[in-house]
Amino acid sequence: xxxxxxxxxxxxxxxxxxxxxxxxxxxxxxxxxxxxxxxxxxxxxxxxxxxxxxxxxxxxxxxxxxxxxxxxxxxxxxxxxxxxxxxxxxxxxxxxxxxxxxxxxxxxxxxxxxxxxxxxxxxxxxxxxxxxxxxxxxxxxxxxxxxxxxxxxxxxxxxxxxxxxxxxxxxxxxxxxxxxxxxxxxxxxxxxxxxxxxxxxxxxxxxxxxxxxxxxxxxxxxxxxxxxxxxxxxxxxxxxxxxxxxxxxxxxxxxxxxxxxxxxxxxxxxxxxxxxxxxxxxxxxxxxxxxxxxxxxxxxxxxxxxxxxxxxxxxxxxxxxxxxxxxxxxxxxxxxxxxxxxxxxxxxxxxxxxxxxxxxxxxxxxxxxxxxxxxxxxxxxxxxxxxxxxxxxxxxxxxxxxxxxxxxxxxxxxx
Amino acid sequence: xxxxxxxxxxxxxxxxxxxxxxxxxxxxxxxxxxxxxxxxxxxxxxxxxxxxxxxxxxxxxxxxxxxxxxxxxxxxxxxxxxxxxxxxxxxxxxxxxxxxxxxxxxxxxxxxxxxxxxxxxxxxxxxxxxxxxxxxxxxxxxxxxxxxxxxxxxxxxxxxxxxxxxxxxxxxxxxxxxxxxxxxxxxxxxxxxxxxxxxxxxxxxxxxxxxxxxxxxxxxxxxxxxxxxxxxxxxxxxxxxxxxxxxxxxxxxxxxxxxxxxxxxxxxxxxxxxxxxxxxxxxxxxxxxxxxxxxxxxxxx
Numbered sequence: 001x002x003x004x005x006x007x008x009x010x011x012x013x014x015x016x017x018x019x020x021x022x023x024x025x026x027x028x029x030x031x032x033x034x035x036x037x038x039x040x041x042x043x044x045x046x047x048x049x050x051x052x053x054x055x056x057x058x059x060x061x062x063x064x065x066x067x068x069x070x071x072x073x074x075x076x077x078x079x080x081x082x083x084x085x086x087x088x089x090x091x092x093x094x095x096x097x098x099x100x101x102x103x104x105x106x107x108x109x110x111x112x113x114x115x116x117x118x119x120x121x122x123x124x125x126x127x128x129x130x131x132x133x134x135x136x137x138x139x140x141x142x143x144x145x146x147x148x149x150x151x152x153x154x155x156x157x158x159x160x161x162x163x164x165x166x167x168x169x170x171x172x173x174x175x176x177x178x179x180x181x182x183x184x185x186x187x188x189x190x191x192x193x194x195x196x197x198x199x200x201x202x203x204x205x206x207x208x209x210x211x212x213x214x215x216x217x218x219x220x221x222x223x224x225x226x227x228x229x230x231x232x233x234x235x236x237x238x239x240x241x242x243x244x245x246x247x248x249x250x251x252x253x254x255x256x257x258x259x260x261x262x263x264x265x266x267x268x269x270x271x272x273x274x275x276x277x278x279x280x281x282x283x284x285x286x287x288x289x290x291x292x293x294x295x296x297x298x299x300x301x302x303x304x305x306x307x308x309x310x311x312x313x314x315x316x317x318x319x320x321x322x323x324x325x326x327x328x329x330x331x332x333x334x335x336x337x338x339x340x341x342x343x344x345x346x347x348x349x350x351x352x353x354x355x356x357x358x359x360x361x362x363x364x365x366x367x368x369x370x371x372x373x374x375x376x377x378x379x380x381x382x383x384x385x386x387x388x389x390x391x392x393x394x395x396x397x398x399x400x401x402x403x404x405x406x407x408x409x410x411x412x413x414x415x
Numbered sequence: 416x417x418x419x420x421x422x423x424x425x426x427x428x429x430x431x432x433x434x435x436x437x438x439x440x441x442x443x444x445x446x447x448x449x450x451x452x453x454x455x456x457x458x459x460x461x462x463x464x465x466x467x468x469x470x471x472x473x474x475x476x477x478x479x480x481x482x483x484x485x486x487x488x489x490x491x492x493x494x495x496x497x498x499x500x501x502x503x504x505x506x507x508x509x510x511x512x513x514x515x516x517x518x519x520x521x522x523x524x525x526x527x528x529x530x531x532x533x534x535x536x537x538x539x540x541x542x543x544x545x546x547x548x549x550x551x552x553x554x555x556x557x558x559x560x561x562x563x564x565x566x567x568x569x570x571x572x573x574x575x576x577x578x579x580x581x582x583x584x585x586x587x588x589x590x591x592x593x594x595x596x597x598x599x600x601x602x603x604x605x606x607x608x609x610x611x612x613x614x615x616x617x618x619x620x621x622x623x624x625x626x627x628x629x630x631x632x633x634x635x636x637x638x639x640x641x642x643x644x645x646x647x648x649x650x651x652x653x654x655x656x657x658x659x660x661x662x663x664x665x666x667x668x669x670x671x672x673x674x675x676x677x678x679x680x681x682x683x684x685x686x687x688x689x690x691x692x693x694x695x696x697x698x699x700x701x702x703x704x705x706x707x708x709x710x711x712x713x714x715x716x
Contacts, residue, residue, distance in 0.1 A: 013514075013516065013528045013529055013533065014528060015525070016528050016560065017559065017561040018558065019558075019561065022558045022564075032546075033546045322542060323544060325542075327559070328503070328527075329536045330555060330559050330560075330603075331527050331530040331531020331556075332527065332531075333523060333524060333527045334523065336559065408503075409503045410504050413538060413542065414494070
């Protein structure tokens with residue numbers, strides 16, 4: 001039988017070691033000793049990381065949906081307001097006479113025109129001359145340049161819109177909005193009808209069926225801009241002129257920046273251009289408002305998870321002090337003990353991060369399916385989640401590991 | 416330092432470095448018996464307050480292949496002595512050498528290395544990991560001794576065979592009796608072929624039948640050449656050792672080996688031998704005197 005001792009003085013002793021595969025199997029065995037406790041510990045991290053992933057994914061999804069719900073109309077419109085006239089002492093029109101042409105030259109502009117509502121002191125619109133009796137209607141009268149009608153996307157039921165001839169010669173012509181036409185009892189242009197505004201006759205050249213961008217036109221009597229200027233003068237302060245610019249998709253931001261300078265290069269501050277928020281801006285505002293609130297909540301859950309891991313690992317260290325003493329007696333150095341418990345806490349965090357990432361993605365997916373959204377998930381977030389969990393586990397385990405390494409084997413084994 | 420006394424270990428070569436492994440070394444047959452443990456004026460004082468001298472400075476040498484029992488009541492300092500020899504505590508005074516390596520003031524790294532590879536521990540409460548099988552418990556000792564993973568299972572099974580548990584390697588400690596658990600602990604202590612087996616009250620938690628079985632095993636291992644140091648309060652267990660060292664109030668005293676049954680015969684044989692030698696010497700003396708009868712007595716001694 002082999003003698004159980006090699007009777008040879010061995011002059012050198014190699015240091016004791018803890019190899020990486022052994023570290024892995026020892027840490028795993030340590031965790032699986034108490035699977036239920038490990039599962040509960042991991043829960044906090046799962047919730048925290050899962051929350052983060054779900055929130056980020058949902059905010060990205062929602063922002064992506066901004067494109068879908070995006071209003072094409074709003075995105076292709078710039079409004080320029082005569083802010084100078086609003087501040088002026090007397091009625092003013094700061095838009096130059098050739099505004100339509102100037103702005104139409106800007107790259108990305110489809111059509112543009114100036115309009116305002118004429119300030120009439122009393123109801124003045126009538127289908128019959130004053131002498132014929134009948135009370136005039138209080139229909140609004142809108143002065144509009146030809147470009148404004150084009151830009152508004154006005155559709156004609158009958159007749160024509162004004163053109164440059166009407167504008168240049170300040171003709172007394174009018175276009176009726178559909179409701180205005182019915183109010184005035186004018187349904188057809190066959191008989192070349194006329195209306196009277198403040199007793200002045202206007203020939204009706206067109207009746208609208210609808211428009212896209214200026215709902216004000218529905219109920220209004222629309223006259224050329226120069227005609228209005230001739231008869232009633234510049235717009236009043238409470239009803240200043242505006243320019244409506246129809247732009248190509250994506251050009252609104254750029255056009256808005258240029259239009260004031262194009263119209264009044266000497267004093268662009270008289271005019272104020274406003275464009276709708278770009279899709280990118282909208283997305284950013286959506287993500288940032290969602291993120292701020294919910295990430296804070298997820299952060300709290302994550303903190304709770306980290307505390308859970310720290311607590312569980314510390315309890316394990318104290319419970320297993322006999323095991324620690326045994327390992328030291330078997331040749332483990334304090335650093336081996338520390339690293340073993342650090343590995344356990346890191347494994348808990350890593351597992352929590354993995355599970356959290358899966359659940360977070362599933363949650364975002366479920367919500368997206370329910371809302372008929374297109375789920376968007378940045379893969380970097382999904383990959384970073386387990387790493388974040390591992391780091392949290394590592395940090396949470398630092399103090400317990402330190403405690404473990406300072407346990408004196410003699411004391412631990414005595415118990 | 417070339418020692419004159421061949422009984423002392425050669426500590427000149429006993430540096431700490433990579434283990435050359437079982438390779439060419441001094442011829443064991445030519446090797447004089449070397450001490451495994453040497454305490455030179457080693458003592459231990461617990462820091463206070465008040466400071467307690469648990470072990471007064473003591474000299475102790477335990478040679479390779481010996482079976483030594485350390486006996487004393489509780490509080491006598493035997494746990495302290497065990498902790499010093501087992502490198503779980505450092506002596507506060509004096510020197511400690513294991514296999515000739517000075518370890519009293521050595522780094523934790525060196526002490527851990529010796530614990531892993533040169534010392535095997537057996538505890539009163541076994542200290543087996545409850546969630547691992549017998550063979551896995553034995554293999555735990557191989558983790559820190561850095562035995563390659565491939566060879567571990569085979570070596571662990573060999574150790575379990577040596578203690579008679581080859582048939583139950585996959586049993587959990589809860590399924591084993593006290594005696595069987597202690598055998599697993601012994602297998603764990605032996606799997607790395609240590610220089611020394613240190614047992615702290617190995618039969619303390621065992622019934623009488625298991626105690627007998629265990630002492631038989633220890634005796635068997637000793638016959639095979641294992642150096643055994645057994646701390647015990649059980650006189651029957653202590654009596655089986657070659658040497659008994661009593662410890663009381665931190666003081667070591669070595670009792671005469673006459674207490675050991677085997678030594679009893681040796682003592683008697685030695686006495687007979689002595690008597691015979693004296694007799695022989697006396698006869699030679701008489702013969703010499705008779706022969707020199709004519710000489711005057713001045714030369715007679």
